[in-house]
Amino acid sequence: xxxxxxxxxxxxxxxxxxxxxxxxxxxxxxxxxxxxxxxxxxxxxxxxxxxxxxxxxxxxxxxxxxxxxxxxxxxxxxxxxxxxxxxxxxxxxxxxxxxxxxxxxxxxxxxxxxxxxxxxxxxxxxxxxxxxxxxxxxxxxxxxxxxxxxxxxxxxxxxxxxxxxxxxxxxxxxxxxxxxxxxxxxxxxxxxxxxxxxxxxxxxxxxxxxxxxxxxxxxxxxxxxxxxxxxxxxxxxxxxxxxxxxxxxxxxxxxxxxxxxxxxxxxxxxxxxxxxxxxxxxxxxxxxxxxxxxxxxxxxxxxxxxxxxxxxxxxxxxxxxxxxxxxxxxxxxxxxxxxxxxxxxxxxxxxxxxxxxxxxxxxxxxxxxxxxxxxxxxxxxxxxxxxxxxxxxxxxxxxxxxxxxxxxxxxxxxxxxxxxxxxxxxxxxxxxxxxxxxxxxxxxxxxxxxxxxxxxxxxxxxxxxxxxxxxxxxxxxxxxxxxxxxxxxxxxxxxxxxxxxxxxxxxxxxxxxxxxxxxxxxxxxxxxxxxxxxxxxxxxxxxxxxxxxxxxxxxxxxxxxxxxxxxxxxxxxxxxxxxx
DNA sequence: TCTATATCACCC
DNA sequence: AAACGGGTGATATAGA
Numbered sequence: 001x002x003x004x005x006x007x008x009x010x011x012x013x014x015x016x017x018x019x020x021x022x023x024x025x026x027x028x029x030x031x032x033x034x035x036x037x038x039x040x041x042x043x044x045x046x047x048x049x050x051x052x053x054x055x056x057x058x059x060x061x062x063x064x065x066x067x068x069x070x071x072x073x074x075x076x077x078x079x080x081x082x083x084x085x086x087x088x089x090x091x092x093x094x095x096x097x098x099x100x101x102x103x104x105x106x107x108x109x110x111x112x113x114x115x116x117x118x119x120x121x122x123x124x125x126x127x128x129x130x131x132x133x134x135x136x137x138x139x140x141x142x143x144x145x146x147x148x149x150x151x152x153x154x155x156x157x158x159x160x161x162x163x164x165x166x167x168x169x170x171x172x173x174x175x176x177x178x179x180x181x182x183x184x185x186x187x188x189x190x191x192x193x194x195x196x197x198x199x200x201x202x203x204x205x206x207x208x209x210x211x212x213x214x215x216x217x218x219x220x221x222x223x224x225x226x227x228x229x230x231x232x233x234x235x236x237x238x239x240x241x242x243x244x245x246x247x248x249x250x251x252x253x254x255x256x257x258x259x260x261x262x263x264x265x266x267x268x269x270x271x272x273x274x275x276x277x278x279x280x281x282x283x284x285x286x287x288x289x290x291x292x293x294x295x296x297x298x299x300x301x302x303x304x305x306x307x308x309x310x311x312x313x314x315x316x317x318x319x320x321x322x323x324x325x326x327x328x329x330x331x332x333x334x335x336x337x338x339x340x341x342x343x344x345x346x347x348x349x350x351x352x353x354x355x356x357x358x359x360x361x362x363x364x365x366x367x368x369x370x371x372x373x374x375x376x377x378x379x380x381x382x383x384x385x386x387x388x389x390x391x392x393x394x395x396x397x398x399x400x401x402x403x404x405x406x407x408x409x410x411x412x413x414x415x416x417x418x419x420x421x422x423x424x425x426x427x428x429x430x431x432x433x434x435x436x437x438x439x440x441x442x443x444x445x446x447x448x449x450x451x452x453x454x455x456x457x458x459x460x461x462x463x464x465x466x467x468x469x470x471x472x473x474x475x476x477x478x479x480x481x482x483x484x485x486x487x488x489x490x491x492x493x494x495x496x497x498x499x500x501x502x503x504x505x506x507x508x509x510x511x512x513x514x515x516x517x518x519x520x521x522x523x524x525x526x527x528x529x530x531x532x533x534x535x536x537x538x539x540x541x542x543x544x545x546x547x548x549x550x551x552x553x554x555x556x557x558x559x560x561x562x563x564x565x566x567x568x569x570x571x572x573x574x575x576x577x578x579x580x
Numbered sequence: 581t582c583t584a585t586a587t588c589a590c591c592c
Numbered sequence: 593a594a595a596c597g598g599g600t601g602a603t604a605t606a607g608a
Contacts, residue, residue, distance in 0.1 A: 251587080253587095255586090258588075259588060312592085317590070317591065320591095322591075322592090323590080323591060324590080325589085326590085326591080
């Protein structure tokens with residue numbers, strides 16, 4: 001049953017603004033059009049005061065990639081709209097799976113999809129350049145920019161009209177759209193906040209990294225001679241293994257396999273390889289130049305909501321500090337008097353699978369606090385009194401199976417991955433299927449439905465139609481409900497927390513980084529955990545609480561990732577030696 | 581010289 | 593033929 005839109009006004013809006021890496025946006029102008037009254041507003045920078053339209057629940061605001069509009073709201077000191085729809089989110093949801101990554105769903109692409117006339121892409125590019133030049137703009141340039149902005153509003157309005165039947169198809173599609181719109185407001189707030197960075201140390205790393213690289217190569221490459229400058233040369237390495245008589249695996253294409261796994265495996269038989277492996281790992285990836293840090297020392301970059309087909313955010317790994325190697329997270333440091341908390345859902349995907357499949361046995365395993373050991377017990381692999389300490393190896397094997405199952409891993413891969421005999425891996429997988437029958441029935445039902453062309457859907461209506469006849473990966477269909485519902489849970493928690501005024505720095509898929517005064521961080525953490533638990537119950541059902549874990553960082557400490565501290569200390573020590 | 585593809589490393 | 597989900601991005605190599 002289609003729904004009627006209950007709004008007194010429907011304002012379609014578009015801001016032009018200047019966004020520099022790591023900085024807050026600078027507003028250039030706003031154009032908006034109310035589809036109910038037909039009224040237009042045009043505001044040039046400097047002429048802004050109060051919002052030119054009401055922002056209460058009787059007014060619907062519509063944008064494309066709307067988080068950018070709300071960022072401009074924040075810059076102008078305006079409150080968030082009570083009701084909004086982001087047509088980018090709706091267009092990607094409705095066409096999810098149709099383009100298979102071959103088309104970026106820009107406003108122009110979405111318009112073209114519905115047969116709406118637009119300006120040419122190169123004309124748009126020229127106007128963007130004029131805006132990003134930063135002004136000052138002549139009177140006629142101002143008119144051009146406002147005209148261009150209005151053209152985008154017209155296209156967005158046409159798109160809204162074209163998409164309307166799909167938006168109001170049911171209470172679920174409209175409710176879902178409003179919920180996703182609400183999340184774009186949370187995104188704007190998080191992007192505005194950003195993540196506090198230790199800028200002096202960042203600069204030391206940026207300045208000193210080339211020297212460190214050279215030192216490391218000079219130290220170690222002497223015995224190999226495979227580097228030219230600081231770059232590893234495959235041909236030289238080929239000569240080295242030839243010289244030393246070390247047999248080396250090749251890829252199907254015939255080139256040497258140079259991945260870390262191969263190095264690790266070869267180093268077992270040929271220990272002379274180990275230092276080279278270490279060196280390659282250390283030099284590996286340190287991308288710091290693109291890290292987007294503003295003048296105020298905060299890492300700010302687009303969250304890119306709904307960027308993946310599961311509805312997850314997809315921020316740039318180069319610009320976002322949580323996209324870099326984990327050891328670089330030690331650049332995260334609260335300012336004096338401030339504290340940070342990294343709060344993550346514990347084994348979120350297992351909990352989602354258990355709850356949504358109504359598998360009581362799997363839920364019991366989850367709530368035990370150690371789903372891996374619980375599986376080992378439920379499957380009769382260890383006695384009921386077994387512990388992490390008493391049956392370490394069995395627990396490890398059980399863990400490999402439990403985690404692999406969520407991705408649709410085969411027994412063969414599990415055997416390789418966990419170092420099991422293939423027969424044992426097969427046996428464990430069968431035991432998993434027998435122990436968690438409801439989970440498997442649910443998972444296979446999702447997979448088959450998807451393969452048959454049915455639409456998969458999360459609790460609050462994010463969808464994916466994998467498409468008939470295309471080469472869909474069945475394992476992707478199997479994992480999708482867990483990942484997509486996890487993303488939805490994250491969105492709900494972000495909405496609730498940002499609306500409460502909690503300072504959320506960023507989401508990290510199954511975790512949130514929140515910030516507060518050092519003397520009240522416990523209160524912030526408590527609110528965060530409550531919101532995250534509530535979000536899990538909203539998505540999974542009453543009583544299904546996904547537990548959370550907290551890492552606290554108070555000034556003058558820095559964030560430390562367990563897996564990265566050693567590397568961090570090593571690099572910092574070398575910076576000291578080199579006098580950086 | 582530019583672009584497409586393959587490979588690898590990293591994140592959750 | 594492959595057999596581990598969702599991604600970004602750097603780099604090397606091949607081909608137009």
